[in-house]
Amino acid sequence: MQRHLISAADLTRDDAVLILDTAEEMARVADRPIKKLPTLRGRTVVNLFFEDSTRTRISFEAAEKRLSADVINFTAKGSSVSKGESLKDTAQTLEAMGVDAVVIRHGASGAPYRLATSGWIDAAVINAGDGTHQHPTQALLDAFTMRRRLVGRDAGIGQDLAGKRITIVGDVLHSRVARSNVDLLHTLGAEVTLVAPPTLVPVGVERWPCEVSYDLDAVLPKSDAVMMLRVQRERMNAAFFPTEREYSRRYGLDGDRMAKMPEHAIVMHPGPMVRGMEITAEVADSERCTVVEQVANGVSIRMAVLYLLLGGNEPAVSHARTTEEK
Amino acid sequence: MDKQEKLETQAQGSDARPVLEGPDIARVLTRIAHEIVERAKGADDVVLLGIPTRGVFLAQRLAAKLEQITDRKVPVGSLDITMYRDDLRMHPPRALARTEIPGDGIDGRLVVLVDDVLFSGRTIRAALDALNDIGRPRAVQLAVLVDRGHRELPIRADYVGKNLPTSLRETVKVLLAEEDGRDTVLLGAKPTQ
Amino acid sequence: MSKILIRGAKVLGGEPQDVLIDGEVIEAVGTGLSADGAEVVEATGKVLLPGLVDLHTHLREPGREDSETVLTGTRAAASGGYTAVFAMANTFPVADTAGVVEQVYRLGREHGYCDVQPIGAVTVGLEGKKLAELGAMHESAAGVTVFSDDGKCVDDAVIMRRALEYVKAFGGVVAQHAQEPRLTEGAQMNEGGVSAELGLGGWPAVAEESVIARDVLLAEHVGSRVHICHLSTAGSVEIVRWAKSRGIDVTAEVTPHHLLLTDELVRSYNPVYKVNPPLRTERDVLALREALADGTIDIVATDHAPHPHEDKDCEWAAAAMGMVGLETALSVVQETMVDTGLLTWAGVADRMSVKPARIGQATGHGRPVSAGEPANLTLVDTEYRGLVDPAGFASRSRNTPYEGRELPGRVTHTWLRGKATLADGKLT
Numbered sequence: 001m002q003r004h005l006i007s008a009a010d011l012t013r014d015d016a017v018l019i020l021d022t023a024e025e026m027a028r029v030a031d032r033p034i035k036k037l038p039t040l041r042g043r044t045v046v047n048l049f050f051e052d053s054t055r056t057r058i059s060f061e062a063a064e065k066r067l068s069a070d071v072i073n074f075t076a077k078g079s080s081v082s083k084g085e086s087l088k089d090t091a092q093t094l095e096a097m098g099v100d101a102v103v104i105r106h107g108a109s110g111a112p113y114r115l116a117t118s119g120w121i122d123a124a125v126i127n128a129g130d131g132t133h134q135h136p137t138q139a140l141l142d143a144f145t146m147r148r149r150l151v152g153r154d155a156g157i158g159q160d161l162a163g164k165r166i167t168i169v170g171d172v173l174h175s176r177v178a179r180s181n182v183d184l185l186h187t188l189g190a191e192v193t194l195v196a197p198p199t200l201v202p203v204g205v206e207r208w209p210c211e212v213s214y215d216l217d218a219v220l221p222k223s224d225a226v227m228m229l230r231v232q233r234e235r236m237n238a239a240f241f242p243t244e245r246e247y248s249r250r251y252g253l254d255g256d257r258m259a260k261m262p263e264h265a266i267v268m269h270p271g272p273m274v275r276g277m278e279i280t281a282e283v284a285d286s287e288r289c290t291v292v293e294q295v296a297n298g299v300s301i302r303m304a305v306l307y308l309l310l311g312g313n314e315p316a317v318s319h320a321r322t323t324e325e326k
Numbered sequence: 327m328d329k330q331e332k333l334e335t336q337a338q339g340s341d342a343r344p345v346l347e348g349p350d351i352a353r354v355l356t357r358i359a360h361e362i363v364e365r366a367k368g369a370d371d372v373v374l375l376g377i378p379t380r381g382v383f384l385a386q387r388l389a390a391k392l393e394q395i396t397d398r399k400v401p402v403g404s405l406d407i408t409m410y411r412d413d414l415r416m417h418p419p420r421a422l423a424r425t426e427i428p429g430d431g432i433d434g435r436l437v438v439l440v441d442d443v444l445f446s447g448r449t450i451r452a453a454l455d456a457l458n459d460i461g462r463p464r465a466v467q468l469a470v471l472v473d474r475g476h477r478e479l480p481i482r483a484d485y486v487g488k489n490l491p492t493s494l495r496e497t498v499k500v501l502l503a504e505e506d507g508r509d510t511v512l513l514g515a516k517p518t519q
Numbered sequence: 520m521s522k523i524l525i526r527g528a529k530v531l532g533g534e535p536q537d538v539l540i541d542g543e544v545i546e547a548v549g550t551g552l553s554a555d556g557a558e559v560v561e562a563t564g565k566v567l568l569p570g571l572v573d574l575h576t577h578l579r580e581p582g583r584e585d586s587e588t589v590l591t592g593t594r595a596a597a598s599g600g601y602t603a604v605f606a607m608a609n610t611f612p613v614a615d616t617a618g619v620v621e622q623v624y625r626l627g628r629e630h631g632y633c634d635v636q637p638i639g640a641v642t643v644g645l646e647g648k649k650l651a652e653l654g655a656m657h658e659s660a661a662g663v664t665v666f667s668d669d670g671k672c673v674d675d676a677v678i679m680r681r682a683l684e685y686v687k688a689f690g691g692v693v694a695q696h697a698q699e700p701r702l703t704e705g706a707q708m709n710e711g712g713v714s715a716e717l718g719l720g721g722w723p724a725v726a727e728e729s730v731i732a733r734d735v736l737l738a739e740h741v742g743s744r745v746h747i748c749h750l751s752t753a754g755s756v757e758i759v760r761w762a763k764s765r766g767i768d769v770t771a772e773v774t775p776h777h778l779l780l781t782d783e784l785v786r787s788y789n790p791v792y793k794v795n796p797p798l799r800t801e802r803d804v805l806a807l808r809e810a811l812a813d814g815t816i817d818i819v820a821t822d823h824a825p826h827p828h829e830d831k832d833c834e835w836a837a838a839a840m841g842m843v844g845l846e847t848a849l850s851v852v853q854e855t856m857v858d859t860g861l862l863t864w865a866g867v868a869d870r871m872s873v874k875p876a877r878i879g880q881a882t883g884h885g886r887p888v889s890a891g892e893p894a895n896l897t898l899v900d901t902e903y904r905g906l907v908d909p910a911g912f913a914s915r916s917r918n919t920p921y922e923g924r925e926l927p928g929r930v931t932h933t934w935l936r937g938k939a940t941l942a943d944g945k946l947t
Contacts, residue, residue, distance in 0.1 A: 009716075018421060025406070025422040034459040039409040067409075086833050108836035109707075109718040110788030117787070118832070131836070133718030176718060203723070204715030307409070311419035 003315050004116040004125040005305055008136040008184040013160060016188055020144050021157055022304035023297070029066060030300070039311050040069035043100045048090070049128070050076040050106045055271060056128050059295070060103050060137075063302035069310075072099070087111060088120045095121040101310055102126070109133035109176075124309050132174050138270055139180035141301040143188055145294050146225050149266050162189030167219050169195045169251060170229030170278050171240075173202050177270045178229060182210050193219050197251065199240045200231075216251055220260040227268040228253050228278045244277060254280040258288065266290050342499065342514030346488055351471065351509045354487035355384070358469050359391035361485050366436055371464065373432050374402040377441040377453055378423035383504040384471060385440040401428030405439070405460075410452035427460055437463040438485075442500040444470040447481035472511055474498050522546070523937070524554045528562035528898060530888050532864025538567060540894040543936040547890050560932060560942075562898055568868045570602025570895035570933060572875040572884045573845065574694070574772060575669070575748060575820035578604070578635065580626065581619070582611025587825040587915045589626035592845070593633040595823070595914035597940035599845040600897035600930035601633055603876065603884045604823075608640040609670040615640035615651035617659035624661035632940045636881055639663040641682045641693060645671045650682060657689045664880045667694035669748055670795070672730060674700050679734060683743040692770075692878065694746040695734050697755070698796065702726035707836060709782040709797040717785060719835065722797045724752040731755050735762035735769050744768035746878055749822050751777045751796040753806035760815045770878050772820035773807050775851035776842055780804075780920060790831045790838030791920050794824070811870060812861040818875045821848045825916030843914050847907060849899065850926035857901075858927060864901075883936070898932035905929065913946060 005011075011019070029035055045064045047057050057073065064071045074094065091102065101124040104112045109131030116125040129135040147156040150164055166185050172178040172194050185192050192210035194201065205212055213219050220226065231251075233244060241247045248254075253267065261267075267279075267289045275281050283289060309315045346354070363369045369392055376385030382404045389402040406423040408414075439453050450468060457466060469485035474492045492498060492513065499512040523540040530536050530548065537552035538545060573596065579587040587595075589606075596604045606623050608614035614623065620637035627635025639656035643649045645668045656663040666686060673679045673695060682693045703726045708714050710721025731747055735758065738745040750756060750771050762769045776794065781801050784792045792798060810816040824841025831838050852871065856862035862870070876885025886892040904927050909917040933941040940947055 022422050025424065028425060032460055036459065037409045038455065039414065086829065087837075088832060106834065108834040110836075111834040113788045114834050118789075131718050179716070179718060202715035203710050203721055204712035207712040207715065307422075308419050311409070311414055312417050313415050314418045 003309060004112075005136050005309060006113050006116055006125065006127045007134045008139040008180040008187075009134075011136070011184065011187060013187050013189070016140070016143065016184060017158060017160055019140055019301065019304050019308060020147055022308060023140075023144050023300040024153070024157060026303040026307070027297070027300040029303070030296070036066055036068060038068050039307055040064070040067040042070075043310055044070040044072065044098055045101045045103060045306070045310075046072040046074055046094050046099045047128075048074045048094065048102050048104045050104070050111075051129070053105050053129065055295070056105060059298040060128060060302050062299045063306055066299070067303055067306055069306070072097075087115065088118070091115055091121045095123055099123050101306070103128050105129045107131055124315075126305065126309065129176055131176065133176050133179065135176040135180045136184070137298070137302055137305060138177050139184040140305070141294055141298040142181055142227065142268060142270070143184055144297045144301055145268065145290050146266070148297075149290065150224055150264070160188040161185060164190040164224045165193070165222055166190050166225045166227065167193045167195055167223040168227045168229065169216060169253070171200045171231045171235060172196045172205070172229070173200045174235075175229050181227065182208050186210065193223075195219055195251065197241050197247070200235070216257065217260065220257060221262065223261055223265055225266045225268055226253065226261060227270070228273075229270065230272065230274055231278045233274070233277070248277060252278050252280065253283050255282045258283050258286065268294060271295070342512040344510045345490060345513045346472070346511035348509035351487070351511070354471065355387050356391055358485040358487060359388055359395055362388070362392065362438060362469070363395050365484070369396055369400065370398065371435045372400055373428055373435045373437050373463075374400060375405040375427075375437055375439055376402070377439060377449060378404055378406050379505060380500055380502050381441040383502045384442060388440060388469065401430065403428045405453055405456055407449060407452040407456050410455045412448055412452065425456075432457065432461040432463045434462070434464050436465050436467065438467045438469055440469045442471050443498050444468070444473045444483050444486075445476060447477045447479035450481050451479050471500060472498055522557035523560060523934070523939075524552060524557040525560045525562045525567060525896070525898065526554070528565050528567035529864070530567045531868050532566050535563065538888065538896070540934065540937050543894055545888065545890055545892050545894050548888060560898070564900075564902060565931065566864050566899045566901050567888060568600070568864065568897045568899060569872040569885055569888055570897050570935065571600045571849065571871045572879070572881055573601050573604040573821050573823065573848070574665070574818060574875040574879050575774075576604040576606055576823045576845065577609070577825065577841070578606045578623065579610065579825060581622065585827050585915075589623060589635060590630045590632075591913065591915040592823070592825070593627060593630055593635060594946050595843070595845040595912065596633040597933045597935070597946060598913045598930065599847070600849050600899065600933050600941075601845060602895040602897070602933065602935045603634040603636060603881045604845070605636045605638050605665055605879050607669045608638050608667060609645055613640050613644050614638065615643050615645070617652065617655045617661070620656050620661040620663050621659050631935070631938070632946070633935060634881070634884070636665075636879060637661045637663055638665045638667050638669070638694070641666045641668045641673050642678060647671060647673055647675055647678060650678065650685065653682070653685055653691065654689065657691060664689075664691045665694055665746070665878075666691055667696065667748065669694065669696045672696050672698040672700060674730070676733060676737070680737050680741060683738055683745060684741045687743050690880070692744050692746050694748050695730065696748050697727045697730035697734070699726040699730050702729075706797075708785045708793070709799045711782065711800060713782045713785060717788070719785065724754050724799070724803075727752055727796055728754040728758055731758050735759070735767050738769060739765070739767045744770070747771040749774050749777065749796055749820065750807065750810075750816055751799050751803060753803045756806045756810040756815055760810070763815065770817040770874075771815070772818045773811055773816045774822045775819060775844055775848045775855075776920060777807055778804060778811070778819075778855040779851050784920070788835050790833065790835050791842070791918055791922075793835060793838050793840050794842050795840040808855055808859070808861055811856060812866070817870070818878065819848065819852055819871050820875065821845050823914075825914055826918045827916060831918050841918065843912070843916050843919050846912055846914060847919060847921050847926065849930060850928045851921070853901060853928040854926055894934050894937040896932075896934045897930055900929045900931050901927065903927065903929040
């Protein structure tokens, strides 16, 4: 049994539902006068961020603090890492200080997997986003948001997302959010369709458990949730698409397009949004857009993950992936 | 009651014998309801909080009886104490149960905690910690169906359905219709490892 | 020098014979040869091959002696059964002048474990802009005949064309590292299903194939010969097959690791599997084996690429590309080609000794095992099976992808011009 959360693909359906159910209870803590639980008292968690991501770090930090863990924040900028210290040395230094878990954000795909499997450290490793690989807690909070909105807050307990039609739109090629969501949503029984210009879909996508479409308008009426991914303007310079204007016209979500979605369907975005690029202000600020909710749900999900990985003498979450043989 | 203990109890054989049957349970709950009304002088500020799983059903039954006696609705809720346990690190993390505090909260109220079995007292210690994070009751009391002794903390119940002297080699298992299909309290031998 | 009698060896995998070495040459091959006055090496059951020749070795000296030196690299070569290696030019400084190639050449001779034939850079500083002094390197004591910017592709079509033309004057050959640079910017592994999942930058097969296609056409156009380093895709095989059928003078090599390993291993994110060109798919592996068997691919070359531990003990993106290979090459070839029935031991001798010696013009190597020939020989215990233990490597580096893997075959003896460089599995 693994003690880490590296990839959404490692979670079984039951694991994922347990995390979502636990998060639902954690969410109630936010409504209390004292938003704190003693559960991880005496445990030390380090947020090891090699990439700037204030949102994700703050979300983890809030979750850790609500569970009474001791929190150490480590950002690579201005640290010994920028002076050439290796990931291994950094991790070992932190572990020597008695860290129970490492929440790692890294620009290199696979860095958290490496940290968890190389024998460098004993601490539990939680992936807070690695390169263009995975961002499992983002996928979990997205699934949590969908379950609440599409199944129901109480009705959703114990349930997955069977039969829900989820459309993910944008830069799939460079998106760890897309990869994590495809894996998790498939595990939870949802039907996923990716929509992007062909240049922003990876070669090899045919092996993913999802459909691929180049036509957003055709997919929208059949979507229960539409997740817009951030598209960086720089991609334009690498010829992934001709201009910002053409991208917005073909793949952006505006009011007219949103009107093609079913009444109940929601619009999601992992943030930060590029308004005017993949999403118009009208859509971003509408009732159907769950961006702010997703942020709140992120804390509950991360509390659930931390509790289930660190709250006992062994993790409550089993993993499908077994350690690779050499 | 400890989850571990419950599992063991479930594993025990047919040598378990009933110490309370359905009618007995109904009777002691009625008595406890009357005691609450008496001691709380009408029970108009009482909030019942059951400790999952079976404490919640007992709390709901007590609420119904209080309503019969006082002709007033008595707020009832649940208090999950999992994340306040002192033995978290001795077991894998447990799935959380629901904490449901009645709308008007617990501030200034008389909270009556309800559980099925009082044993070491650690569950109640955790429940008191949990309450502390939710509000400031006027007072906290404890009602249990069975007190089997062997306290490890200075905790006692205010309302006891049945005092049941037991040895540490025995287990007590409460079955309730809502969860188990029937009402009974079983006393059995702990299976040898 | 005294006489050595190798008794009862299966020469090229054939019937048991005795081979008598006198001094630097093979004196006789036959049955029942007299052991009189000779040191006897009991070789019953073992296979005797001509000393192996590696057309693609990185010895790292000068400049990266923390990874490998000429001494440690040639000791590794002797351990693996090699009697000659071609040292790639991407050293610091780059082997783009007569001075550097002569230095490497002399170091090899002085240490005496294995002949070292330096490869000269095609362009100054491997920068792909200006031809290096190819003629001067050829005329130097090192007598360079193979030129390569390996590690980098000669991607400028005009420079490549000129190099191909220029070396005709002295019968040289350009060995191309086929990698279209723009298509491989940020590339980390083979582009396909696994890279899509792992989120590692994709290295498309077409980046290799397009350069090979261009270069065989250039070679045809200018009437020169071209050698293609480390073919790694099924598509590359098709192009080379087509070029040969058209009569183009092209030769090609495959590495042992591309005959055995696939990109599925990258799932471990263990950089020991990070290599250039990247590990490809099962389909590619099978196509490469078939091509090596039918002669489309001429030779096996190790692309022995030592790296210090810290360059591999890190996250994938930060890790160096390359694997050591000299000490496991023959075992991998036995596993993938001989034990599968694709190649006989005579075929192995052809692909790992005769042909590479011919392509690189390594005089005295890759010769028949017969009387009068130089005694460059390798004796292999083909029945052996064991786990690869990098701790026992002679190489200074340990970046092998085979650690803990069971592989067949073990070289027990290597003779370089009659002198044992490896005896009973131990370097002399």
